[in-house]
Amino acid sequence: MTHKITLTQFIIEQQRDLADVSGTFTLLLTNIVMACKQIAHQVNRGNLIGVLGSADTENIQGEVQKKLDIISHDIMVRALNWTGQLAGMASEEADEIIDIPLQYPKGKYLVLFDPLDGSSNIDINLSVGSIFSILRCDAAAEPTVADFLRKGSEQVCAGFVIYGPATMLVLTTGHGVNGFTLDQAIGEFILTHPSITIPEATQEFAINMSNYRHWEAPVRRYVDECLQGKEGVRGKDFNMRWIASMVAEVYRILMRGGVFLYPYDLRDPSKPGRLRLLYEANPMALIIEQAGGACSTGRKRMLDVQPESLHQRVPVMLGSKQEVERLIHYHQMS
Ligand code: AFP
Numbered sequence: 001m002t003h004k005i006t007l008t009q010f011i012i013e014q015q016r017d018l019a020d021v022s023g024t025f026t027l028l029l030t031n032i033v034m035a036c037k038q039i040a041h042q043v044n045r046g047n048l049i050g051v052l053g054s055a056d057t058e059n060i061q062g063e064v065q066k067k068l069d070i071i072s073h074d075i076m077v078r079a080l081n082w083t084g085q086l087a088g089m090a091s092e093e094a095d096e097i098i099d100i101p102l103q104y105p106k107g108k109y110l111v112l113f114d115p116l117d118g119s120s121n122i123d124i125n126l127s128v129g130s131i132f133s134i135l136r137c138d139a140a141a142e143p144t145v146a147d148f149l150r151k152g153s154e155q156v157c158a159g160f161v162i163y164g165p166a167t168m169l170v171l172t173t174g175h176g177v178n179g180f181t182l183d184q185a186i187g188e189f190i191l192t193h194p195s196i197t198i199p200e201a202t203q204e205f206a207i208n209m210s211n212y213r214h215w216e217a218p219v220r221r222y223v224d225e226c227l228q229g230k231e232g233v234r235g236k237d238f239n240m241r242w243i244a245s246m247v248a249e250v251y252r253i254l255m256r257g258g259v260f261l262y263p264y265d266l267r268d269p270s271k272p273g274r275l276r277l278l279y280e281a282n283p284m285a286l287i288i289e290q291a292g293g294a295c296s297t298g299r300k301r302m303l304d305v306q307p308e309s310l311h312q313r314v315p316v317m318l319g320s321k322q323e324v325e326r327l328i329h330y331h332q333m334s
Contacts, residue, residue, distance in 0.1 A: 198288065
């Protein structure tokens with residue numbers, strides 16, 4: 001039987017090659033992954049335990065929260081706040097930053113997360129996921145929001161778990177991207193997709209076409225040219241996908257290439273996009289770049305965007321490098 005490399009073995013072996021990394025980081029990652037296993041269990045049992053449907057509350061985004069949004073948030077906070085590895089947390093489901101309770105020691109990391117991305121799909125049994133981002137925090141006192149408002153290029157780790165037909169973890173610590181499949185029989189994530197790389201070219205784009213009238217001209221031009229197919233300037237036909245679950249779109253792109261767009265939307269200037277910078281766009285941008293792709297707002301490399309608020313939204317274009325570079329070029333020409 002071939003030796004199965006567990007996530008724990010992988011992390012420890014990878015950390016050996018990195019200077020200045022204590023076991024604290026490995027333990028933190030282990031605890032985040034434990035939380036995701038618990039979320040996977042809740043998602044998988046769904047209606048059997050009455051956790052589907054709306055919680056009849058709203059988050060700071062003004063979006064109706066699903067019961068599983070709140071359950072997943074609580075699981076993540078409870079899995080991490082006691083560990084002594086964190087200085088603080090931030091969640092899509094919490095208006096303010098989450099302090100570490102006084103009875104617990106503090107650590108040198110910040111974790112920012114979307115506990116259940118794509119949750120509008122949970123009631124129709126489509127893939128959803130958890131997204132997380134880890135920053136170092138050397139603040140002596142209690143961290144403030146300012147400690148969280150760091151460029152994506154400062155992340156020390158980014159990952160997501162997709163709760164789909166298989167429960168999979170995709171992870172980067174800045175040294176490539178690796179995929180792990182949850183072996184339900186032993187409750188361990190097993191390395192199944194080492195050194196993931198994204199094809200530079202693609203014939204598949206993902207966008208919510210119903211917003212066409214609200215897009216800026218460069219995005220309309222890009223999509224129009226994809227739709228013109230081989231008779232148009234692109235000289236090839238394109239396929240379209242839209243799952244309305246970013247983790248699923250990003251995973252597909254990591255596996256076979258493609259481009260995902262949630263662009264600037266002219267409807268509400270206060271909401272320059274739907275996706276949130278700190279705990280959706282930035283972790284996905286680090287993963288995509290580490291896999292050889294690109295991620296941009298259309299006008300700026302995502303990892304270079306200076307955050308201005310905790311729940312700030314940004315336009316997102318990510319995936320196969322050639323397509324993102326074409327989109328950037330169209331924005332530059334506009
Ligand atoms: P939810 O978590 O509210 O389902 O939003 C998911 C998401 O943030 C992202 O995962 C999808 O790509 C995008 O929204 C889907 O947006 P539309 O519903 O507007 O297509």
